[in-house]
Amino acid sequence: MRQQLVQLLYGVSISSDLDSGNVELAERLILNAVLDGLEIGRAGIWLLNAENTAIECRLLLDRENGKEIQMLVLPRDAYPAYFKALDTQRTITAVDAHTDPATYEFSESYLTPLNIGAMLDAPIRYKGKMIGIFCCEHIGGKRHWTEDECSFIGALADLYGRALSAQENERINAELERANQHLEQRVAERTRTLEKTLSELTAMQEKLIEAEKMASLGNLVAGIAHEVNTPIGIAVTANSSAKDKLSALNKHIEANTLTKTALLEGMNHLNECIKISFTNLERAAKLISDFKQTAVDQSSLNLLDTNIKDYLENILHSLMPLTRSHSVEVNIDCVEDFSLITVPGALSQIILNLVNNSCVHGFIGREQNRIDIAVSIDNDNHSYTVTYKDNGHGMTEDVMYKVFEPFFTTKRGSGGSGLGMSIVYNLATQALQGEVSIDSKPDNGVTVTFKLPMKLA
Numbered sequence: 017m018r019q020q021l022v023q024l025l026y027g028v029s030i031s032s033d034l035d036s037g038n039v040e041l042a043e044r045l046i047l048n049a050v051l052d053g054l055e056i057g058r059a060g061i062w063l064l065n066a067e068n069t070a071i072e073c074r075l076l077l078d079r080e081n082g083k084e085i086q087m088l089v090l091p092r093d094a095y096p097a098y099f100k101a102l103d104t105q106r107t108i109t110a111v112d113a114h115t116d117p118a119t120y121e122f123s124e125s126y127l128t129p130l131n132i133g134a135m136l137d138a139p140i141r142y143k144g145k146m147i148g149i150f151c152c153e154h155i156g157g158k159r160h161w162t163e164d165e166c167s168f169i170g171a172l173a174d175l176y177g178r179a180l181s182a183q184e185n186e187r188i189n190a191e192l193e194r195a196n197q198h199l200e201q202r203v204a205e206r207t208r209t210l211e212k213t214l215s216e217l218t219a220m221q222e223k224l225i226e227a228e229k230m231a232s233l234g235n236l237v238a239g240i241a242h243e244v245n246t247p248i249g250i251a252v253t254a255n256s257s258a259k260d261k262l263s264a265l266n267k268h269i270e271a272n273t274l275t276k277t278a279l280l281e282g283m284n285h286l287n288e289c290i291k292i293s294f295t296n297l298e299r300a301a302k303l304i305s306d307f308k309q310t311a312v313d314q315s316s317l318n319l320l321d322t323n324i325k326d327y328l329e330n331i332l333h334s335l336m337p338l339t340r341s342h343s344v345e346v347n348i349d350c351v352e353d354f355s356l357i358t359v360p361g362a363l364s365q366i367i368l369n370l371v372n373n374s375c376v377h378g379f380i381g382r383e384q385n386r387i388d389i390a391v392s393i394d395n396d397n398h399s400y401t402v403t404y405k406d407n408g409h410g411m412t413e414d415v416m417y418k419v420f421e422p423f424f425t426t427k428r429g430s431g432g433s434g435l436g437m438s439i440v441y442n443l444a445t446q447a448l449q450g451e452v453s454i455d456s457k458p459d460n461g462v463t464v465t466f467k468l469p470m471k472l473a
Contacts, residue, residue, distance in 0.1 A: 018164055020053065021053050021164055021165070021168040024049045024052060024053045024168075025049070025053075025168060025171055025172070025175075027049070028045055028046060028049050028172065028175055029175060031045055033045045034175060034178060034179050034182065035178070035179070035182045036182065036186075037182045037183050037185065037186025037187075038183070039179050039180060039182075039183040040075075042176065042179035042182075043061055043074065043075050043176070043179070044075070044077070046061075046150075046172050046175060046176055046179070047059045047060070047061065047075065047077045048077065049172060050150065050152060050169065050172060051077060051079055053165075053168055054136070054152055054154075054165055054168070054169070056152055056153060056154050056155070057078065057079050057080035057153065057154070057155040058076065058077070058078050058079070058080065058130070058132070058152075058153035058155065059076070059077055059150065059151065059152050059153065060073055060074070060075060060076030060077065060085070060150075060151045060153075061073075061074040061075050061076075061140070061148065061149075061150060061151075061176070062074065062090075062148050062149050062151055063140075063147055063148035064146070064147055064148055068092070069091065069092050069093075070089050070090060070091045070092055071089070071090050071092075071099075071102070071148065071149070072087070072088070072089050072090075073085060073086055073087060073088035073089070074086070074148070076088070076151075080155055094121075095121045095122070096121075097117060097118060097120070097121050098118055098119060098121055098122070100118075101117070101118035102137075102139075102146075102149065105139050105141075105146045106139070107136070107137065107138045107139065107166055107169075107170065108135065108136070108137040108149075109136055109161045109166065110134055110135040110136070110137075111134055111158050111159060111160055111161070112133065112134065112158045113127050113132060113133060113134050113135040114127055114128075114133070116135075118137075119135050130153070130155075131155050131156065132153045132154065132155060133154055133155070133156050133157040133158055133159060134153075134154040134157075134158055134159035134161070135151065135152065135153055135154070136151075136152040136154075136161045136165065136166070136169060137149045137150065137151050137152070138150045138152075138166070138169040138170050138172075138173045139173065140173045140176055140177065141173070141174075141177060142177045142180050142181075150169055150172065150173050150176070152169060185272060185274075188269075188274055188276070188279060189269060191279065192265060192269060192274070192279060195279075195283055195286070196262065199258070199262060199286050199290075202290050203255060203258060203259075203290070206251070206255065206290065206293045206294060206297060207255065209294075209297045209301070210248070210251055210252070210255070210293075210297055212301075213248065213297060213300050213301055214248065216301075217248075217300075245423060247296035247297065247300040248296070248297075248300050250292060250293075250296045251292070251293040251296040251297050251300070254289040254290075254292040254293040254296070255289065255293055257285070257289050258285075258286050258289035258290065258293075261282050261285045261286055261289070262282075262286065264282070265278070265279070265282045317359050317361045317362055317447050318359070318361065319357055319358065319359060319472065320357065320358070320359075320360050321355060321356070321357050322355060322356065322357070322358050322360045322363075323353075323354070323355045324350055324354045324355065324356070324358075324363075324391055324400075325348060325350040325351065325352055325354060325391070327360055327363065327364075328348050328350065328363075328367065328389060328391075329348060331363075331364050331367045331368065332346050332348070332367070332371075332389075335368070335371050338371065338372070338375055339371065339375070339387070341375075342375045342379045342385055343379075343383055343384070343385055344374070344375065344379065344385040344386065344387055345384075345385070345386045345387070346371075346386075346387045346388075346389070347386070347387070347388045347389070348389050348390075348391075349388065349389070349390040349391065350389075350390070350391035351391070351393070354391065354393060354400070356400075356470050356471075357471070357472070358448065358468075358472065359447045359448060359472070361447075362443040362444075362447035362448050363402075363448070365439060365440075365443055366440050366443050366444060366466070367389070367404070369436040369437065369439055369440050370404050370440065370464060371387065372436065373436055373437065374387060374406040374408055374462070377408070377409070377426065378406050378408020378409050378410070378461070378462060379406070379408050379409075380409070382408060382409070384407075385406070385407065385408065386406065386407045387404070387405070387406045388403075388404075388405045388406075389402065389403070389404050389405075390402070390403045390405075391403075398469060398470045398471065399450075399467055399468060399469050399470060400467075400468055400470060401465060401466065401467050401468070402465075402466040402468065403463065403464070403465050403466075404462075404463070404464045404465075404466075405461060405462070405463045405464075406461050406462055407461040408461050408462065409458065409459060409461075410456045410457050410458045410459055410460045410461050410462060411456040411457075411458070411462060412458055416454060416455075416456050419437045419454060420437050420438055420440075420441040420452075420454075421438065422435060422438040423435065423438070424437075424438075440452065440464070444466050444468070448466070448468050448469075448472070449468070449469055449472055449473060450466055450467050450468035450469060451466070451467045451468075452464065452465070452466050452467075453465050
C-alpha cells in the first residue's frame with residue numbers, strides 16, 4: 017500500500033473521533049479519508065435496512081458540489097443486478113460503471129446525470145454480518161482501481177465497524193449507568209429500611225434484657241425469633257446477590273464484553289432481588305411493630321446494697337412452686353455476711369432464667385434433680401464468682417456453643433423464645449460488668465460460671 021494511504025489509514029485509526037461513541041463524527045472522518053486517499057469527488061456510507069429489501073444512504077459527501085447528502089434509498093426490486101452483486105459480500109470494482117454487470121442499472125438515472133464513470137463499493141461488516149457498503153464514485157471516465165486502493169477502502173470499512181462498536185458500548189454504558197443509579201437508589205432505600213428494622217429489633221431486645229423476667233418473656237416473644245430472623249435473612253441475601261450481580265456487570269463493562277443479553281439478564285436479576293428484599297423487610301417491620309405493642313417493662317435495674325446469700329435464698333423461695341413440681345433440691349453455698357452494692361434485679365433475672373431452663377430443658381423425665389449455687393470471694397482481685405450447676409440432661413457441644421445466641425432454642429414450637437440465655441449473658445456482661453462461661457456434656461448436667469467485680473464502674 018502506497019505511503020499516502022498508509023498515513024491516512026493510520027490517522028483515522030488513532031483519531032479519538034473513532035472511539036468517541038459519536039458515529040456521525042467517525043463517518044465524516046472516514047469519508048474524508050476516502051476522498052483524500054482515492055482522490056475522488058464523491059464517497060458515501062450506505063446501510064441495508066432491517067428487511068434487506070433496500071439500501072439507505074447514511075451520509076454521502078460530494079466535494080464536487082460542496083454538498084452532504086442523506087436519506088437516499090435504493091430498493092432491491094429496482095436494482096436486482098446490483099443487489100445480486102451485494103449479496104456475494106465482495107468488493108465491487110466497476111472500472112466502467114455504465115457497463116459493469118453490477119452497476120449498469122444506475123447508468124441512466126444516477127451515473128450519467130452526475131458524470132460518474134467508475135465505482136468502488138466495499139462491504140461493511142459488523143458482528144460477522146454485512147450491514148452496508150462504502151460507495152466510492154469517480155467523476156469522469158473509466159478508472160482502474162488498484163489493489164492498494166481496494167485494500168485501503170476495506171481497512172476503512174473495518175474501522176467503521178469499530179466506530180459502530182464504540183457507539184453500541186456508549187449506549188449500553190449509558191443504559192447501565194441509568195440502571196445503576198436507579199438500583200443504587202433502591203438499594204439505599206431498602207438498606208435504610210433494613211437498618212431501621214435491625215435497629216428496632218436491637219432496641220427491643222435490649223429493652224427485654226433490661227426489663228423482662230423469663231416467666232413473661234416466654235409468652236411475649238414465642239415464635240418471634242424465627243419469624244423476624246427469616247425475612248431479614250432473606251432480605252440480606254437478596255441484597256448481597258444484587259451487589260454481586262452489579263459487580264459482575266461492572267466487570268463486563270470494564271472488559272468491554274457486556275452484551276445486551278447479559279445486561280437484560282442482569283437487570284431482571286436485580287429487579288427480582290429488590291422485590292424479594294422489599295417484601296421481606298415489610299414482613300419483618302410488621303412483626304416488630306406487633307412485638308413492640310406487647311412488650312411491657314416489669315422491673316428496673318437499680319444499684320442497691322445487697323446481702324448476696326439472703327437475696328439468693330429469697331429468689332429461690334419464690335421459685336419453690338416451680339422447683340417442687342420438678343422434684344428439684346436446691347442448695348446455696350455462700351458466706352452469711354457477704355454484702356456489696358450491685359444490681360440485684362440483674363442477679364434475680366439471671367437465676368430465674370437459669371432455674372427455668374433447668375426445669376424446662378434439663379429435668380424433663382428425670383428424678384432426684386439438683387441445683388447447686390456456690391459463691392466464692394476473691395479479695396485479691398476484688399471479684400466474686402457465682403457458680404450455677406444442675407444434674408440434668410446436659411447439652412451437646414453444638415448446643416453449648418450456640419446457647420448464648422439471641423433467639424436460639426431447642427424448644428421451637430413449644431413456647432421457647434430463645435432469649436433466656438441471651439438475657440443471662442447480657443445481664444452478666446453489661447449490668448453486672450462481669451464474665452460468663454458455660455460447660456456441659458450430655459447426661460452430665462450444666463455448669464454456668466459468673467466472674468463478677470465487687471465494685472461496679
